[in-house]
Amino acid sequence: MKTILATSLIALAAASAAQAEGELKLYNWFEYMPQELLDKFTEETGITVTMDTYDSNEALLASLKAGRLGSYDLAVPGDYMVKILGDEGMLDTFTPEEVPNLSNIEDQWMDVPFDEGRKSSVPYQWGSTSFAVNREVFDGDIQTTGIIFEPPEELKGKINVLDTAGETLTLASMHLGIPQCSSDREQLKALNALVMEAKADWASFGSDVAKDVLVSGDASAGMIWSGFAAKARGEGAPIEYAFPKEGVIVWMDNLALLKDAPNRDSALAFMNFMLEPENAAALTNYAQYSAGVTGVAEFLDPEVANSPESNPPEGTDTVFVEACPEEVQVLYDAIWTNLKK
Numbered sequence: 001m002k003t004i005l006a007t008s009l010i011a012l013a014a015a016s017a018a019q020a021e022g023e024l025k026l027y028n029w030f031e032y033m034p035q036e037l038l039d040k041f042t043e044e045t046g047i048t049v050t051m052d053t054y055d056s057n058e059a060l061l062a063s064l065k066a067g068r069l070g071s072y073d074l075a076v077p078g079d080y081m082v083k084i085l086g087d088e089g090m091l092d093t094f095t096p097e098e099v100p101n102l103s104n105i106e107d108q109w110m111d112v113p114f115d116e117g118r119k120s121s122v123p124y125q126w127g128s129t130s131f132a133v134n135r136e137v138f139d140g141d142i143q144t145t146g147i148i149f150e151p152p153e154e155l156k157g158k159i160n161v162l163d164t165a166g167e168t169l170t171l172a173s174m175h176l177g178i179p180q181c182s183s184d185r186e187q188l189k190a191l192n193a194l195v196m197e198a199k200a201d202w203a204s205f206g207s208d209v210a211k212d213v214l215v216s217g218d219a220s221a222g223m224i225w226s227g228f229a230a231k232a233r234g235e236g237a238p239i240e241y242a243f244p245k246e247g248v249i250v251w252m253d254n255l256a257l258l259k260d261a262p263n264r265d266s267a268l269a270f271m272n273f274m275l276e277p278e279n280a281a282a283l284t285n286y287a288q289y290s291a292g293v294t295g296v297a298e299f300l301d302p303e304v305a306n307s308p309e310s311n312p313p314e315g316t317d318t319v320f321v322e323a324c325p326e327e328v329q330v331l332y333d334a335i336w337t338n339l340k341k
Contacts, residue, residue, distance in 0.1 A: 101275035109292035123292030160222035247317030
């Protein structure tokens with residue numbers, strides 16, 4: 001009887017383990033993953049995917065801090081948020097042997113400062129953050145961040161701003177020509193004054209609606225990610241995406257392995273799957289950003305490969321959002337909280 005019971009318990013444990021490894025829990029941005037790609041992964045591996053969404057890096061961090069860590073296997077944080085999550089002890093690590101397609105990562109995206117040597121994350125998509133303008137409403141020069149922070153009369157009260165502190169305050173800092181993560185009192189006062197004064201000319205804060213308000217005409221200008229701008233243009237919005245003289249924000253979103261992932265092997269399998277050139281290209285064709293993976297070019301739709309949003313003019317200045325030291329970040333959090341009142 002003891003032998004039968006022991007055998008049964010072993011079989012039950014093995015079945016439970018197999019069932020757990022047949023799942024993947026993904027925490028991702030909204031409108032950022034085609035269902036067809038998830039279905040393909042399930043068909044190839046037998047692993048079913050459950051996906052929840054968020055609308056900013058800060059919302060991801062807040063959710064994980066509020067107790068969601070251990071509920072998800074993978075998240076898709078931006079570059080600076082990978083660094084923050086790592087510093088907070090919220091990421092697991094893997095070895096190159098566990099993700100064989102690691103060698104498909106483009107050299108420029110391999111040894112990155114936010115995850116040196118790619119020990120906790122792999123590239124997902126990269127693009128830029130700037131703004132787009134309805135050219136039927138305003139036909140003047142748009143190659144300046146003044147469109148958002150000191151707008152012309154035609155655009156006042158018709159501007160949507162991303163509900164993301166990191167990118168919005170970084171773009172404002174670029175407009176002022178001050179460094180990110182400044183602790184200089186006068187620079188912080190100037191930054192606060194700029195955004196508070198500009199707020200009177202903004203119609204809304206919204207990340208998940210950034211595309212829709214340009215398509216509907218509810219906004220005539222708005223901060224937006226490059227791929228979202230391409231989608232809005234494809235849906236008929238008469239917009240132009242700007243590459244202002246002050247520069248644009250460049251970012252890379254990453255599949256990051258979370259600490260206490262309930263289905264770690266499934267997470268590693270998905271990371272490896274997304275580093276296949278054909279799969280990375282399918283994601284790019286859907287999201288309309290760029291992959292950090294070699295060999296995708298032959299699988300890209302021509303309109304995606306050649307979109308103006310993904311091909312900035314030569315000489316465009318670019319910056320990454322920085323992860324500020326904790327004692328400095330609280331100052332920026334205070335500005336953002338004041339702005340959102």
